[in-house]
Amino acid sequence: MAYLRLPFCSPYKLVWPLLKAPKDPAEFIHRAYARYVWQMNGRQVLGRVLVYGLLWPLPFAYLSWKHTRRLGAKVAASTGKSRWRQVWEQFSIALRYSISPKKYYVFELFRPERLERAAAYLARYELKGGLHTFLESRIEQPTxxxxxxKAAFFRHCEARGITTMPTYLRIGENGGIERLLPFEGTLPACDLFAKPLKGRGGRGCERWLYQGEGYYRDQNGNTRNIEELLAHFRMLASRNAMLVQAALQAxxxxxxxxxxxxxxxxxxxxxxxxxxxxxxxxxxxxxxxxxxxxxxxxxxxxxxxxxxxxxxxxxxxxxxxxxxxxxxxxxxxxxxxxxxxxxxxxxxxxxxxxxxxxxxxxxxxxxxxxxxxxxxxxxxxxxxxxxxxxxxxxxxxxxxxxxxxxxxxxxxxxxxxxxxxxxxxxxxxxx
CATH class of the missing domain: 3.30.470.20 (ATP-grasp fold, B domain)
Incomplete structure (x- = not known):
C-alpha cells in the first residue's frame, strides 16, 4: 500500500479524479496518479480500498484530533478561525483532495487564499514513489x-564542466581509497566535509576544519592528525562508503x-x-x-x-x-x-x-x-x-x-x- 499512503490520506483520491475530465495541469496530475495506481495495483488493493473507504473517517478523526489539539489554538489566536471550523475544513479537503490534517497545517490551508487553491496542491506521494517512478519506467537509458x-555524480559533472563540490576521496567499505581530485599528501590541507556515499538528510556527515601542521578539528572540538583522521574515515566507511569533500564557506x-x-x-x-x-x-x-x-x-x-x-x-x-x-x-x-x-x-x-x-x-x-x-x-x-x-x-x-x-x-x-x-x-x- 506504499502507493496509497494509508491511513494518512483518504482513498477517494483514487476515485474522484477519474470521474471527470481534467481542466488544468493539477487535475491532470491527480488523475494520472490515480490511473497509474490502478494499473499497477488494481486487483491487489481493490478490496482494501473499498474497506478503507468505509472506515476512513475513523483514522481521519484521530489525525484531526491529534494535530488540531496541538496546533488549533495557535491558529485560532492568529487567524480568528475556531478549532471546529479548522476541523470542518480539514474534513472537506481530505474528502475531496486527500490532503491530510497534518498538511492542512503545514501548507497553512487555514489561510483563505490558500484554501481556495487546495485542489492544486500536489501530494508528496503523487510524485515520490508515484509518478516519478512511472516516468522512470519509460526511460531507455536512465541516468x-x-x-x-555521489562519486559517479561528481565524475559525471566534472567531465562536463559543471561546478560541483570539490570531492577528493572515495573510501570504500573495504578501506580502499580512490582519489577523485589530485592533491599533495594523504589528506588535503584544507577544511574537509565527510559524508556517506548514499546518505540522506545530513545523517552521518562530519566537518573537519584544518588547524595547520597536519591537524583537523571537528564540530565537537575533537582534534586528530592526518593519520588518525584517515583511520577515522575508514572506520566510518566500513559501515557505509564515504566521500571526503572540501568544506566550502558561504x-x-x-x-x-x-x-x-x-x-x-x-x-x-x-x-x-x-x-x-x-x-x-x-x-x-x-x-x-x-x-x-x-x-x-x-x-x-x-x-x-x-x-x-x-x-x-x-x-x-x-x-x-x-x-x-x-x-x-x-x-x-x-x-x-x-x-x-x-x-x-x-x-x-x-x-x-x-x-x-x-x-x-x-x-x-x-x-x-x-x-x-x-x-x-x-x-x-x-x-x-x-x-x-x-x-x-x-x-x-x-x-x-x-x-x-x-x-x-x-x-x-x-x-x-x-x-x-x-x-x-x-x-x-x-x-
Whole structure:
C-alpha cells in the first residue's frame, strides 16, 4: 500500500479524479496518479480500498484530533478561525483532495487564499514513489544511478564542466581509497566535509576544519592528525562508503544567515515541452542551531521562498508542524534580515542548474541542492525523487499551478502513450 499512503490520506483520491475530465495541469496530475495506481495495483488493493473507504473517517478523526489539539489554538489566536471550523475544513479537503490534517497545517490551508487553491496542491506521494517512478519506467537509458551515486555524480559533472563540490576521496567499505581530485599528501590541507556515499538528510556527515601542521578539528572540538583522521574515515566507511569533500564557506553576503553551516538552495528544474530545461522553483535553507553542520529541515533548518526572476527572499519558516503562523522576517538567532534580501550570483545559479539538468537529459525533473559560496554557485547534489513540500509550504501558489505542473503534465501524458522501457523490464527481472 506504499502507493496509497494509508491511513494518512483518504482513498477517494483514487476515485474522484477519474470521474471527470481534467481542466488544468493539477487535475491532470491527480488523475494520472490515480490511473497509474490502478494499473499497477488494481486487483491487489481493490478490496482494501473499498474497506478503507468505509472506515476512513475513523483514522481521519484521530489525525484531526491529534494535530488540531496541538496546533488549533495557535491558529485560532492568529487567524480568528475556531478549532471546529479548522476541523470542518480539514474534513472537506481530505474528502475531496486527500490532503491530510497534518498538511492542512503545514501548507497553512487555514489561510483563505490558500484554501481556495487546495485542489492544486500536489501530494508528496503523487510524485515520490508515484509518478516519478512511472516516468522512470519509460526511460531507455536512465541516468538515475549516476544521480544516486555521489562519486559517479561528481565524475559525471566534472567531465562536463559543471561546478560541483570539490570531492577528493572515495573510501570504500573495504578501506580502499580512490582519489577523485589530485592533491599533495594523504589528506588535503584544507577544511574537509565527510559524508556517506548514499546518505540522506545530513545523517552521518562530519566537518573537519584544518588547524595547520597536519591537524583537523571537528564540530565537537575533537582534534586528530592526518593519520588518525584517515583511520577515522575508514572506520566510518566500513559501515557505509564515504566521500571526503572540501568544506566550502558561504558567500560573504550570506554568512549572517549560515550559523556555522553552508547554506543552500533547493531548486527544481524540469524538461520543458521543447526539450529544453527550466528552473521553476527555489527555496533558501538556513540553520538556526549553532551545533548543526547541515541546513536540513529536520536538523533545525528554516526555509524561505526565492523569487525566480530576482533571487529575492521571502520570510522564512520551519516545517510548520510545531509553530503555525510563525514566519521570520529576520533570522531568529543572528537577527540578520531575511525577507527582501537578494541572493548573490542568482542569475549564475539559475544558469548552473539548467545546464546541469542538460547533463542528465532523460530526467523530467531534478531537485538540486546548490550552495552559493565564496567561489560562486556550487551544486551539492541532484535528487531524482524530489517532492514539493518545501515549495508549497513557503510559496503562496501551490505547485499544481505554473510551469512545473504544465511541463510535468505534458510529459506524463506522453509517457502513457509509450510502453514500459526495456531497461525497466531488465531492472525488474521481467526479461
Amino acid at each position: 538515475r544511478r549516476i544521480l544516486n551515486d 558567500h560573504p553576503d550570506l554568512r549572517d544567515l549560515s550559523v556555522n553551516v553552508l547554506t543552500s538552495c533547493r531548486m527544481m528544474t524540469i524538461r520543458n515541452e521543447m526539450g529544453g530545461f527550466e528552473a521553476t522553483h527555489a527555496v533558501f535553507k538556513s540553520s538556526t542551531k549553532p551545533e548543526a553542520i547541515v541546513d536540513n529541515f529536520h536538523k533545525g533548518g528554516i526555509v524561505s521562498r526565492v523569487d525566480m526572476a530576482s533571487g529575492r527572499l521571502g520570510a522564512a519558516s520551519d516545517a510548520g508542524v510545531g509553530r503555525p503562523c510563525v514566519w521570520f522576517e529576520t533570522h531568529p538567532l543572528t537577527g540578520a534580515q531575511i525577507a527582501g534580501r537578494i541572493l548573490p550570483h542568482w542569475r549564475e545559479t539559475v544558469a548552473l542548474v539548467e545546464r546541469a539538468h542538460a547533463a542528465f537529459p532523460d530526467r523530467i525533473t531534478v531537485g538540486w541542492d546548490v550552495a552559493i559560496t565564496d567561489r560562486g554557485p556550487v551544486i551539492i547534489e541532484g535528487n531524482v525523487q524530489s517532492g514539493c513540500d518545501m515549495i508549497q509550504r513557503t510559496h503562496d501558489v501551490p505547485a499544481g499551478i505554473g510551469r512545473l505542473a504544465e511541463c510535468y503534465a505534458f510529459h506524463v501524458a506522453r509517457a502513457f502513450e509509450r510502453g514500459v522501457s526495456t531497461a525497466w523490464k531488465q531492472r525488474k527481472g521481467l526479461v
